[in-house]
Amino acid sequence: MLLLDEPLAALDLKMRKDMQIELKEMHRKLGITFIYVTHDQEEALTLSDTIVVMNEGRIQQIGTPTDIYNEPVNSFVADFIGESNILNGTMIRDRRVSFIGHDFDCVDEGFGENVPVDVVVRPEDIYFTTEEARTQFTATVKSCTFKGVHYEMFVDTDSGNELMIQDYDAYPVGSTVRLYIDPDDIQVMKKERTANTFQAQVTDEGKVEILGGEFPCDTTGYQTGDKVSATVDFKDVDLLDNRDEGVLDGEVHFILYKGDHYHLTVKTTEGDFIWVDTNDIWDKGDLVGIAIPPEAIRITGRE
Numbered sequence: 001m002l003l004l005d006e007p008l009a010a011l012d013l014k015m016r017k018d019m020q021i022e023l024k025e026m027h028r029k030l031g032i033t034f035i036y037v038t039h040d041q042e043e044a045l046t047l048s049d050t051i052v053v054m055n056e057g058r059i060q061q062i063g064t065p066t067d068i069y070n071e072p073v074n075s076f077v078a079d080f081i082g083e084s085n086i087l088n089g090t091m092i093r094d095r096r097v098s099f100i101g102h103d104f105d106c107v108d109e110g111f112g113e114n115v116p117v118d119v120v121v122r123p124e125d126i127y128f129t130t131e132e133a134r135t136q137f138t139a140t141v142k143s144c145t146f147k148g149v150h151y152e153m154f155v156d157t158d159s160g161n162e163l164m165i166q167d168y169d170a171y172p173v174g175s176t177v178r179l180y181i182d183p184d185d186i187q188v189m190k191k192e193r194t195a196n197t198f199q200a201q202v203t204d205e206g207k208v209e210i211l212g213g214e215f216p217c218d219t220t221g222y223q224t225g226d227k228v229s230a231t232v233d234f235k236d237v238d239l240l241d242n243r244d245e246g247v248l249d250g251e252v253h254f255i256l257y258k259g260d261h262y263h264l265t266v267k268t269t270e271g272d273f274i275w276v277d278t279n280d281i282w283d284k285g286d287l288v289g290i291a292i293p294p295e296a297i298r299i300t301g302r303e
Helices: 013-030 041-047 065-070 075-080
Strands: 002-005 034-037 051-055 058-063 085-093 096-099 102-105 115-121 127-129 137-146 151-157 162-167 176-180 187-190 196-204 207-210 213-216 227-232 238-240 248-257 262-268 273-278 287-291 298-300
Touching (some): 013 034, 041 065, 051 075, 058 065, 058 075, 075 085, 075 115, 075 187, 075 248, 127 162
Parallel strands (some): 002 034
Antiparallel strands (some): 051 058, 085 096, 096 102, 115 187, 151 162, 248 262
């Protein structure tokens, strides 16, 4: 077995690609197992027979490069491997999903009816058309950049979502375009969570402890000491520039763009996670204060 820990990281692009070919040939000739660690997603897809995607030391998915790229199991894998449009959607019924303000045929089933889901569409799987009958939605081109093999365009859809599209043809900035997506190119994933849910404890009348911080909220019907479940919608968590102004503090750990907002994973100083939907732009590693309005905390249950 040959262990390789980012062996090509210090090389320039052309040399790195040449060495990838050399390594593949070495692997073929030696006939032994290579375990290759890399943060370069393209390198992983190019070199591997089997890919193991890890996050925070935990395996997220194991599969062939084709499976990992075309059938990601969650939004982290979809975002980490290749470019993706990751969007909130609703599974209307089997083989029918709604996202970006429109309903689409898809090939997924077994989710139930009217269930919140995440939808992944790769940039190369959104197609331009001039035919009105084939058009599923329209958009306005915001930017168009030549990437060598293709053009990369960002468009604003007629529902207000931003999408990335990769195509061999360029479309002028400001132009209105007709677009469609084939059912096979829509990947529907079960949502990992639809709101923040915490184990909490009522500490006083009108106060509850969540993740070690004391927050005001409606505790009607509960007594001091009651252990409860606290639910907070993603959009109701406030992030503050000054970490000292929040009840809790932490850092931005992971950022996922959902087409019309950012979905952030914030890791508190105690190592807990809070998920936030926001239109504000944050960078990974930003230190933040965390506040939750009293009316946003819903407590249920009692042990």
